[in-house]
Amino acid sequence: MMKDSDMHNLTLAEIARNLAEKHFSAEELTRTLLARIEQLDPQLNAFISVTDELALAQAKAADARRAAGENGALLGAPIGHKDLFCTQGIRTSCGSKILDNFNAPYDATVVERLAAAGTVTLGKLNMDEFAMGSANESSYYGAVKNPWDLTRVPGGSSGGSAAAIAARLLPAATGTDTGGSIRQPAALTNLTGLKPTYGRVSRWGMVAYASSLDQGGPMARTAEDCALLLSAMAGFDAKDSTSVDQPLDDYLAALSQPLAGLRIGLPKEYFGAGLDPKIADAVMASVEELKKLGATVKEISLPNMQHAIPSYYVIAPAEASSNLSRFDGVRFGYRCENPADLTDLYKRSRAEGFGDEVKRRIMVGTYALSAGYYDAYYLKAQKIRRLIKQDFVAAFEQVDVILGPTTPNLAWKLGEKNADPVSAYLEDIYTITANLAGIPGLSMPAGFIDGLPVGVQLLAPYFQEARLLNVAHQYQQVTDWHMRAPAGF
Amino acid sequence: MQWETVIGLEIHAQLATQSKIFSGSATTFGAEPNTQASLVDLGMPGTLPVLNAEAVRMACKFGLAIDAEIAPKNVFARKNYFYPDLPKGYQTSQMDHPIVGKGYLDITLEDGSTRRIGITRAHLEEDAGKSLHEDFHGMSGIDLNRAGTPLLEIVSEPDIRSAKEAVAYVKAMHSLVRYLGICDGNMAEGSLRCDCNVSVRPKGQTEFGTRAEIKNVNSFRFIEKAINHEVQRQIELIEDGGKVVQETRLYDPNKDETRSMRSKEEANDYRYFPCPDLLPVVIEQSFLDEVRASLPELPVQKRERFEREFGLSAYDADVLAASRELADYFEQVNATCDDAKLAANWVMGELSSLLNKEALEIEQSPVSAEQLGGMILRIKDDTISGKIAKMVFEAMAAGEGSADEIIEKKGLKQVTDSGAIESMLDEVLAANAEQVEQYRASDEAKRGKMFGFFVGQAMKASKGKANPGQVNQLLKKKLEG
Amino acid sequence: MALERTEVEKIAHLARLGLSEADLPRTTETLNNILGLIDRMQAVDTTGIEPLAHPLETTQRLRADAVTESNQRDAYQTIAPAVEEGLYLVPRVIE
Known part of the structure; x- marks a missing residue:
């Protein structure tokens, strides 16, 4: 019998083995982690809702299924969901006051698929309001703290998922990535996080921020766990018109492929001004490890990368301004007290329900789409979007994967970038191109600087998630950065 | 001054699909409020649209029937505005790339002449819900059953020159969509609705006058009355030295007048952009060939x-x-x-x-x-x-x-047996011997008149069953004897 | 292109976001900072480049015309702020 004190350190893959060998039950594991969440989460604020009743019911059901002979890799696996995946009858807040009372009337496809695979939902995880942010400080439920340094941000917007996994409150969670919201917090908290190809994971039931950029994906400590989770999350969904009807690769089988002959491209634009030189060193060290595994390296260029931020900060807010119009206080969500008339109902419900960053982006998007500015902003941004895609298409003719830093800086101090939204936007520089182009991207742990984690980002051509997981897994076989735990957790 | 009326019509035809354009809700008219409003129709967070194949097919049918080009690639766009009957805060519609391009419809006027009315475009979009204004403690009630019903918006060129032509156009359109089976045409239930853009200009002038849009006129009779009223209003306004304002007006059939809709006055900026939840709709030639072959x-x-x-x-x-x-x-x-x-x-x-x-x-x-x-x-x-x-x-x-x-x-069978007719005639002539005498004594002109009398008596005697031709022929023979 | 206060008010109205007089100067300044960042885009030569709306450039899938939804009004309206007789209530709509 494994001690309770060890269970929380297990990865999903290890949990699967232990459950299969009956070292403990899903229920025991669930109770242990729920207790740990209760004990430690107050320091982090990673959870918006802890769903203990649901978790115990799912755990018992998983144990029963196992007793009946089932043996799925995720049967009884404890996870959490970013609080923008709709969960039936459970609050789905999106980190916003406007949805504080929103008990979703249905399950997201991702939630449904993971539940069918037997996962146990421990709770709903904190996030930047409507996934808008890269510090997890814009949540109505308060900032999330980085387990590696409680005075620092965990990154965002999937900051609750990142902090909870890094602190070993749970082994894996779902996240979403619109401009880096899986990869950036993964980098800042020493996790592996994957943003799949646009259309690989269904968006049904995932509250939209920017529909043409949003993509759900797995976050965990290891690439292997991401592969396990992705295998259950991904796949065609008829309810999402942008879902891609293409068979899934065998992500687990692909993990063990040797890297000999792998062509890695290092974009020179990723190593220019603005990058913390210590991060550059850590990234280059990871390149050396991959070379030892047989990879070859080539410098490439993604000349339009610098234009990605302005383009993104038009497209995402434009889509958001429209997506968030449904929050009007009529059918669900927050409604202001005693509206004087219809306009007052709209204006006050939305002004009181949305936080500052959300309001800012709605206004930027509204402006960018308004008469007379559409061509100069929205259309221009979409043209740049094509240039960025073309950069990648050209680069992938020469290399198999692109490697670089996930973030230009380490986790910053809470509150440090609050006064100036633009400075926070610039943190997305390395991640948003993948969203604009729709290609898959992964961040993996690659060392520490002054006790803070550094992430390396890998990008691959469309639908080559298996390749990304393979490279990260092989790297994780020869390094142990991803196994390190923050002190006190 | 002689005035010329210029009219362009926008017809909204609800497509006769089983389910809504972007969801699997029923489109049945008259259901209990909000019982046909699914997660998608309610604009619930996280929900997504998937396009109904039948709506696309019906739009193509229409396009082929008006001899229009069907866009090989058409795109849905969002029209953004806030209104309680619009759950998502935007209407999914088509803007720059409508499914149906330029076409025409020939109409027949009462005098039997025909005119060709140009159709600018027709596009697919979703209908809005309904606001009910009965008093709920000073509130309005919102029913979203209609939200998401597929609409084909058919926009005419400003080719129409009178209220009568407008009615003929709408009737022809009504007839066409019903022929095609794409709309039930029930105007009372709002299946076919009409917005009329009306302006006047001095006869001979080429540029258009300022137009007013009359919203939701829901019968052929009202279309004629609303337009005539609006034309009269505009002419009087201009002749009194006033100016027509570009605005939306509502026709009130009870008072037979149009009035300005102040709530829609506000300058709108719809911020159209391609809907990121929907992809471009590609229409293959083979599909069009198949639809064409199926046209009635x-x-x-x-x-x-x-x-x-x-x-x-x-x-x-x-x-x-x-x-x-x-x-x-x-x-x-x-x-x-x-x-x-x-x-x-x-x-x-x-x-x-x-x-x-x-x-x-x-x-x-x-x-x-x-x-x-x-x-x-x-x-x-x-x-x-x-x-x-x-x-x-x-x-x-x-x-x-x-x-x-x-x-x-x-026993209504006509008697054609000449023997039977003859004996019947003999009886009739015997009973009217005096008239027979008079007849025989009269000249040709007078005889003609009197002949009718004998026919009437004969038909009466046969209870209408005697063959009129035979009666005529035999009667003549007997009288002229 | 720097926004004036009146433009910010107009945008806030279009977006139906209540904005207090006190918030206006700060909001205007922040929006102008963001627009400053965005305007860097204008320097990029995009002559002859087609806009890209969807990363994968695939086409719309069509759904068979079938009724798949049933009446769930009671469940959906439990989370509504104000309903009566099955209707969602809003301040009076004037036409």
């Missing part, structure tokens, strides 16, 4: 065929072809009796007045096309006269059976 004969084609094949007048052909059901009925009658003129006369005459009187649709006719055709056969073979036929028709309408059964049962 259209009103115009049918009208022409009725004239050509059956020798009907333009007017008769137009009336009979206006509705597919009426045309089908007529053709069925004709198929039974093989006499298009008689069939047309009976369908447009006795049958139409019967249906009007009973407020029935042709599909509900108490006299089937086979029955009517069967009756006409009996007229043709001299079993009954036209006069008797009216009695037979009434009996058929009353459900008394087929023409043959009624003729048999009531």
Whole structure:
């Protein structure tokens, strides 16, 4: 019998083995982690809702299924969901006051698929309001703290998922990535996080921020766990018109492929001004490890990368301004007290329900789409979007994967970038191109600087998630950065 | 001053699909509030649209029927504005890339002349819900059952020059969409709605005057009245030195006037952009070929065929072809009796007045096309006269059976046996010996008048059953002796 | 292109976001900073480049025309702020 004190350190893959060998039950594991969440989460604020009743019911059901002979890799696996995946009858807040009372009337496809695979939902995880942010400080439920340094941000917007996994409150969670919201917090908290190809994971039931950029994906400590989770999350969904009807690769089988002959491209634009030189060193060290595994390296260029931020900060807010119009206080969500008339109902419900960053982006998007500015902003941004895609298409003719830093800086101090939204936007520089182009991207742990984690980002051509997981897994076989735990957790 | 009226119409036709354009909710009219509003229709967070194939097919059918180009790639866009009957805060519509491009519709006016009205475009979009203004403690109630019902918005060129033409256009459009089976055309239920853009200009001027848009006019009669009223209002306004303001107006049928809709006054900025939840819709040529092959004969084609094949007048052909059901009925009658003129006369005459009187649709006719055709056969073979036929028709309408059964049962068979007619005539002449004397003493002109008297007496004596032709012939012989 | 206060008010109205007089200067300044960042885009030569709306450039899938939804009004309205007789209530709509 494994001690309770060890269970929380297990990865999903290890949990699967232990459950299969009956070292403990899903229920025991669930109770242990729920207790740990209760004990430690107050320091982090990673959870918006802890769903203990649901978790115990799912755990018992998983144990029963196992007793009946089932043996799925995720049967009884404890996870959490970013609080923008709709969960039936459970609050789905999106980190916003406007949805504080929103008990979703249905399950997201991702939630449904993971539940069918037997996962146990421990709770709903904190996030930047409507996934808008890269510090997890814009949540109505308060900032999330980085387990590696409680005075620092965990990154965002999937900051609750990142902090909870890094602190070993749970082994894996779902996240979403619109401009880096899986990869950036993964980098800042020493996790592996994957943003799949646009259309690989269904968006049904995932509250939209920017529909043409949003993509759900797995976050965990290891690439292997991401592969396990992705295998259950991904796949065609008829309810999402942008879902891609293409068979899934065998992500687990692909993990063990040797890297000999792998062509890695290092974009020179990723190593220019603005990058913390210590991060550059850590990234280059990871390149050396991959070379030892047989990879070859080539410098490439993604000349339009610098234009990605302005383009993104038009497209995402434009889509958001429209997506968030449904929050009007009529059918669900927050409604202001005693509206004087219809306009007052709209204006006050939305002004009181949305936080500052959300309001800012709605206004930027509204402006960018308004008469007379559409061509100069929205259309221009979409043209740049094509240039960025073309950069990648050209680069992938020469290399198999692109490697670089996930973030230009380490986790910053809470509150440090609050006064100036633009400075926070610039943190997305390395991640948003993948969203604009729709290609898959992964961040993996690659060392520490002054006790803070550094992430390396890998990008691959469309639908080559298996390749990304393979490279990260092989790297994780020869390094142990991803196994390190923050002190006190 | 002489004024010219310029009208362009926007017709919203609800497509007759089973389910909504972007969700699997039913589109049935008249359901309890919000019982046909799914997660998607309610704009619940995280929900996504998936396009209904039938809505696309119906739009293509329409496009082919008006001889328009179907865009090989059409794109849905979001039209952003806040309104309680618009759950997502945007209407999913089409802006720069509509599914149906330029086409036309030929209309027939009352004098039998035709005009070609240009159609600028037709695009797919979702309908909004309904605001109910009954008093809920000073609040309005929102019913989203209609939200997401597929609409085809058909925009005409400003080619229409009078209220009568506008009505003819809407009638022709109504007829067309019903022929195509893409809209039930029920204007009272809002299945077909019309916005009228109306302006006036001095005759001879080429540039358009400022237009006002009259929203949601929901009957042929109201279209005519609303436009006439609006034209009069604009002319009076201008002649009094005023200016027409570009605005949205609402027609009030109770007061027979249009009034400004202040709530829609606010300058709108709809911020159209391509809907990121939907991808471009690609229409393959093979699909269009298949749709084209499935098109029924259209009103115009049918009208022409009725004239050509059956020798009907333009007017008769137009009336009979206006509705597919009426045309089908007529053709069925004709198929039974093989006499298009008689069939047309009976369908447009006795049958139409019967249906009007009973407020029935042709599909509900108490006299089937086979029955009517069967009756006409009996007229043709001299079993009954036209006069008797009216009695037979009434009996058929009353459900008394087929023409043959009624003729048999009531003994209405025409007497054609000349022996029997002769003996009947002999009796009539004997009973009116005095008149016979007078007749024989009269000149040709007077005789003509008197002859009618004898015919009337003879028909009366035979209870209308004697063959009128034979009566005439034999009577003449006997009188002139 | 720097926004004036009146433009910010107009945008806030279009977006139906209540904005207090006190918030206006700060909001205007922040929006102008963001627009400053965005305007860097204008320097990029995009002549002859087609806009890209969807990363994968695939086409719309069509759904068969079938009714798949049933009445769930009671469940959906439990989370509504104000309903009566099955209707969602809003301050009176004037036409």
